Each structure stands twice: as structure tokens, then as C-alpha cells.
Amino acid sequence: MKRENLKQIPKRVVIKPGDVYCAEFDNRFKCYFQYVIQDTQQLHSNVIRVFKTHHPIDYCPTIGDIVNDEVAFYTHALIWIGVKSGAWYKVGKCPDTNSAALENIIFGYSLDSKFVLIRPTMVNALENWRIWKANQPYVVVDRLPEKYHGIIELGSVKAYNEIRSRMEYGYYKYSDLEYDIIKRHPRPEADSYTKR
Template identity: 35%
Template sequence: MKRVIVKKGDIFFVKINDTTKRYFQYITNDLKQLNSDVIRCFKKIYSIEENPNLAEIIKDEVFFYAHCVVKFGVKLSYWEKVGNITNVGTFEHILFRGTNDYGTIEGEEPIKVSNNWYVWHINDVVSEKVGKLEGENRKAEIGIVMDPESIVHRIRTGCYDGFYPDYE
């Protein structure tokens, strides 16, 4: 198997279906979340034949931010690299959320709504326990490290597959 090297700034595309695709960029690592890769996915959907300029791609509105392992997605052919651009934006505004109220023990009902949330910014040393998600914290992205299939599902549908508690 070919060795996969990914660098900050790398841009990838994911096929949404046979005729369209969407792009994302690997922007940094988050020491707070297992030093995992952080990506920003862009909103615009392109036809499969289009090959837009990289600078044009990153000017688009961000659809979502997520943690994942970018090279696994390449190795498993979930996405394909198209180039690199050093402009990765800023990170101070990116907010992630987490809760320990996910996962279930066999026979137990999963917790559907959590009031035990914590939030953090990329590379924060300590998470902030906020309890119930209110105000700006409701805009925080789910911060667990997602597998490539879940990233592709979100790129295609706007939602993650699998179960994670909601906040209301």
C-alpha cells in the first residue's frame, strides 16, 4: 500500500453522488482532542467535472469543522487530494462540544438529551464545563474524532450518522 502524506493546507474533494462533489481542507491539529486532524468543509457544491481554483474553494462559506484522521480517508478512498494552499484561516472562533452522555451499556436506553456539556477551542488546555448548551455554545461542533465514513455522510447530508445526544 502506498504511503500517504498529508500536510496542513491540503485540500480534498468528496463525491456527493455521481454528478457532484464538495471540498474540505485540513487546517490544523487539536492537542485537546487526541492531536487529531481538524478539517473545514466548504458549503458550495460543484459538478464532478469542475476543477475550481484552490483560492476560490477556500473563499467559500464554511459548512462545518470536524476532527478526523485525514490520511485514513485517503487510504480508504473516501476522498481525494487536489492540492495545497497555505491559507488555512484562523481558529480562535472554532468551538467544539462534547459530553460523556454518549454510548450505552447493553440493555440501557441511550441518553437522548444531555445537560452535561463541555466546550473548547482548538488546543485549549482545559475544557469549559457548561452543563446545558445555551447561546453561542449551541453553535459548537460535535468534537469527537469522526471516522471517514461519518465525515462523508455529513458532507452529503449535513448530519452525522450514528448516535450522539442532542442539547434540547
């Protein structure tokens, strides 16, 4: 291979639990998240914990300050795609991922079909939920129990632009059927709020 062509090959992105990333928002503020674990139950995607504080663009917190911040939300992501797209960049690493906190995090999503006698059949999605904890088998439930309404995290793998939107506004801006049940929590400074 010619030397000129070697420069065009994109560098491999190495992602490891504990890595801390920063997303910047138009010179207004920046927000951080940490890769906690890989969830084998959800497409082997990366589970991240996104921290709540919006830092000024010129502020440089220590890794310790970042990971000791309050967690705004957990979600599934493909971190390497966000790195390649310039949505965020790695700033450091911390071995403390507080993965024990995942014991209290319930992920879930609803489906509008189920297999009946090996044939897909359309059903009311709000009465066909899959819920699970990271790296544990999912459980099929009909209606989502009310005790989960305020705490469940949508378990689908989110695109980097959706994650950035939730970092900025406090909620995913798209309108999905699950939001008939799950309450969204906008940040105090958010000037928009989408209802389904």
C-alpha cells in the same frame, strides 16, 4: 525483500496543514475540505474545514475558489484513513488556512460518567460537558450554556463515512444524546432528517 512484495506495501500518506481534498458522491457532485491544524487537545487529530458548495462532478475549480468558499462546518478527522479508504483524495495545497477563524469555533461533547473519589460514576450526560477551542485545554461544564447551542461543533473524532454524510446531508445522520440540545441543520436539498 523480493521485488514483488515491494509493490504490495502501501504508499505512505503525507498530510500537511493547508492540503485540500475532494470527496465525490456517486457522479452527482463533489465537495471539498481543507486541513487546517492538528488539535493536540483531541487525540492529535486533524481539524478540517468543509466547504459548503456542492460542485458538479466535471467542474474543476481553482484552489483559490475552493478555499474562498463559505465554510459549512469544522470537524476532527483522521484524513489519512479517508485517503487510504478512497473516501477522498488530495487536489492541492493552499497556505491560507484561515486558522484565526478557529478562535470562534467551540468544540464539545458530553460524557455519561465522571470520576468521583477516583471511581467512575454514571451521570446524566447532558449535564457533563467538555468544551474547548482547538489546542486549548478543555473546560468542564455541567449543562451546555444556551449561547453555544447553535454554534458548537461536536468535538469527537469523526469517521470518514460520518464526515461524508454531513457533507452530503448537512448533518450527522446518527442519533446521539447531544442532539437533544444541539440543533442539526440539513442542507436545503436533503430529503431526510433524523430527530433523536
